[in-house]
Amino acid sequence: MRIVAAMSGGVDSAVAAARAVDAGHDVTGVHLALSRNPRSYRSGARGCCSIEDAGDARRAADALGIPFYVWDMSEEFADHVVDDFIAEYTAGRTPNPCLRCNEKIKFAAVLDRALALGFDAVATGHYAQLETAPDGTIEMHRAIDMGKDQSYVLGVLTQEQLAHSLFPLGDTTKDVVRAEAAARGIQVAQKPDSHDICFIPDGDNAGWLAEKLGPKPGSIVDEDGTVLREHDGAYAFTIGQRRGLRLGVPADDGKPRFVLDIEPVSGTVTVGSREALAVDALECVKPLWCGTAPTEPLDCTVQLRAHGDEHRARVTVTPVEPVETSPVEPVETTPVEPVETTPVEPVETTVHVDLIDPASGIAPGQACVIYAGTRVVGSATISATTRVAVH
Structure with a gap:
């Protein structure tokens, strides 16, 4: 297959690209330029959007002997990730920009461009596993290294996107990845992992928002x-x-x-008090399903933070109901025009989550990712919470 390897400049994406090459794919490395002024984002080892990262990605591609390009995604990133982050905080919600970046940039804008250019799939250094079910459905499962599992931030991916994705590191631990990078002569073998939000230079979310919003x-x-x-x-x-x-x-x-x-x-x-933070029910909107949406109440687990615990839960999806509309009155002309009707628009599906294991500190705007065992069923955005009743 012809593969685009998304290369951030870190060790994970470099080894993922290397494994795609080893698998016999025709691989092209691509680094995403997410800012027209890269120094406006964090520089150095803590970030994933810096000038240094672009250079590290290029050197890794050279070591692998694959073509390398930089794709300018700065406009899409600003529109779908940075502006969304500001809007969500303005509305009193707590967003996860990594999920939004995966949904709108890495597996939408990038994948769309890759397919348009004749590539078959995009490979990334995320820690997650893909399996093909007996019915042909592509299932996403947790990585074997639970300390590095990133299925939570991938819970926004649809079946169509999963069918064109590769996660070569899902069956591997981070120690093995670093050792493999060193053995291949990849210079970023010991580069520290990125942390925090890539577009906030010093990690001071409140200060950054104050500058933007006043x-x-x-x-x-x-x-x-x-x-x-x-x-x-x-x-x-x-x-x-x-x-x-x-x-x-x-x-x-x-x-x-x-x-x-x-x-x-x-x-x-x-x-x-801390006790008042406990919630035992969630209302969620904008669900995205990795496969088929549940049609019956689902006994499952949910994860509510990127590195949070799993909570036993029962998830109920509200069926899509059509909105009844009145026919548009015909205009009296000669001859009389046929009666036209307004298109039926579905009500947005909602997801209700009863938490068997209550959770604390859950905020609207966070993602609720639903699991059946290790399989990711889908995700939805938390819109409201219900506190545990105090007796």
Whole structure:
């Protein structure tokens, strides 16, 4: 097959490309330029969008003897990832930009371009496994190295995208990948993994958002509505946050307080006890299914953070219901035109999740990724949570 190997400049994508070459594929390395001014994103080993990374990717491609190109995806990245990140925080939600990047950039814009150029698939250094089911469906499963498993951030991929994807590292541990890179003479064999959000230079999310959005004053209140202090922007807070609240006045019981709720219109941030963070039900929207959507309640597990625990759950998908519309009245002409009807538009499918194992610090905007064993069923965006009833 003709393969595009997405090469970030790290050791994982380099070894993934090498394995695609070993498998006999015709491989072309591609590095994604996600900023028109790369120094506006983090430079050095901590990021994945730096000038240094582009050079590392090119050297890895040279070591493998494969063609190498840089694709400018800066406009798509700004529109679908950076602007979305800002909009979500403005609305009081907590997004995961890595999922959005995988959904809109790496496995949409890149895959679309690759297929248009005559390539068959895109290979990446993500840790996940693909298997073909007896009915021909491509299933995505967790990697064998649970410490590196990245199926959560891939839970946005559809069956069509999975059919044109390769994850050569899913059956491997990180130690093996580094040793393999060193044996191949790839210079990034010991390069540290990237962390944090690639487009925020110093990892200071709140400071970056403050520069983009400016001051938006509001209040921090307790569960009784008592104002504890004023703040400069609700976007500086996330549900479940404990550090950096600077409340000054301790709670009556002396215990730490956590962000429980964010009201974006008034900018009110509500804080309370750790116990008040526990939720046992989720409402989710915008589901994306790796295969067929469940038609019956599904006993499964869900993961709610990129490196979070699995929670036993029951997931119920609301069937798509058509919206009834009235026929458009015909215009009186000669001859009379046929009666036209407005197209029927489906109501957006919603997903209800009952958590058998309650979770804490879950915020709207986060992704709920659904698993049947190790298989990824799909994902949806959390829109609301229900707190555990206190008896």
